[in-house]
Amino acid sequence: MCPNCKSSKSLMKNGTYLRKSDQKSLIRYKCPACKITMSETFFSIDYRFRKRSINQMTFKALCSGVSQRRCGFLVNIKPIGVARRVVRFGTCAAFNLEAYRNTRPKATIVQIDEMESFEHTKCKPLTMPIAVEQGTRKILSLRVGSIAAKGKLAEISLAKYGKRKCQRKVCLEAVLEELGNCFLATGVIKSDESNHYPRPIANAFPEATHQRFKGQRGCVTGQGEMKRGGFDPIFTLNHSYAMFRDNLKTLSRRTWCTCKRPDRLQLLMFMYAWFHNLWLERKNKPVHLERSIITN
Numbered sequence: 001m002c003p004n005c006k007s008s009k010s011l012m013k014n015g016t017y018l019r020k021s022d023q024k025s026l027i028r029y030k031c032p033a034c035k036i037t038m039s040e041t042f043f044s045i046d047y048r049f050r051k052r053s054i055n056q057m058t059f060k061a062l063c064s065g066v067s068q069r070r071c072g073f074l075v076n077i078k079p080i081g082v083a084r085r086v087v088r089f090g091t092c093a094a095f096n097l098e099a100y101r102n103t104r105p106k107a108t109i110v111q112i113d114e115m116e117s118f119e120h121t122k123c124k125p126l127t128m129p130i131a132v133e134q135g136t137r138k139i140l141s142l143r144v145g146s147i148a149a150k151g152k153l154a155e156i157s158l159a160k161y162g163k164r165k166c167q168r169k170v171c172l173e174a175v176l177e178e179l180g181n182c183f184l185a186t187g188v189i190k191s192d193e194s195n196h197y198p199r200p201i202a203n204a205f206p207e208a209t210h211q212r213f214k215g216q217r218g219c220v221t222g223q224g225e226m227k228r229g230g231f232d233p234i235f236t237l238n239h240s241y242a243m244f245r246d247n248l249k250t251l252s253r254r255t256w257c258t259c260k261r262p263d264r265l266q267l268l269m270f271m272y273a274w275f276h277n278l279w280l281e282r283k284n285k286p287v288h289l290e291r292s293i294i295t296n
């Protein structure tokens with residue numbers, strides 16, 4: 001597809017050129033509809049980044065519990081360079097997740113729950129609904145949205161920062177809609193006993209079975225996400241949450257590396273989700289970030 005005019009006609013090859021920096025021969029493409037030309041690197045995650053050699057390292061470091069600033073130090077670029085890469089890589093990972101959902105076989109058992117974190121201060125909490133396939137631990141969909149503060153902080157939050165938008169329902173519905181492509185309509189959805197789930201799930205998947213399980217107390221290992229005492233019916237989900245908290249610096253417990261922008265946190269989480277899926281398949285494929293479908 002053409003990125004300029006979105007025409008459905010496939011792009012034509014239009015010669016090659018040598019890239020100055022590494023003398024690599026690259027293909028140029030032309031759109032038959034709007035006649036615009038573009039290099040094959042337009043579809044790559046490296047497009048217009050000067051230091052191409054650090055991109056995969058940056059991706060892996062950010063998904064391995066390294067903060068953005070420290071990552072910049074390690075690969076010798078400024079923090080803004082890392083921030084730009086978070087945007088590019090996150091968008092690419094979201095694209096890959098979408099392609100993965102559309103092409104994979106349909107999942108029969110999916111576990112859904114919300115993880116909570118905050119931006120800047122605990123007075124501004126965030127909700128993160130995530131859907132994981134049971135057994136394979138593949139992450140299928142996720143979102144980040146703001147919610148109002150609870151308990152003692154509610155009053156302080158209201159006085160200091162005003163009324164906070166609750167995006168819990170919107171986020172959950174977005175996750176359920178994305179699940180539509182990769183979940184068997186008659187399958188099983190497992191969640192905890194929260195009251196927020198039954199109605200949206202029944203609306204999205206009227207023929208699916210929704211099973212609810214009582215929440216258990218968290219234990220210290222596993223970032224408070226793994227549960228104490230014996231069998232955990234939503235272990236796949238809790239294990240994935242613990243992986244998120246361990247491998248994204250901003251989501252760790254008791255960290256001083258807090259999220260500043262929820263939209264960037266969402267991109268980081270897309271990055272981690274794609275990394276996680278690649279990591280689970282690492283025996284067959286390398287853990288490399290590439291656009292999964294080249295649109296030409």
Ligand SMILES: [Zn+2]
Pocket residue numbers: 002003004005006007031032033034035036
């Ligand atoms: Zn075009």
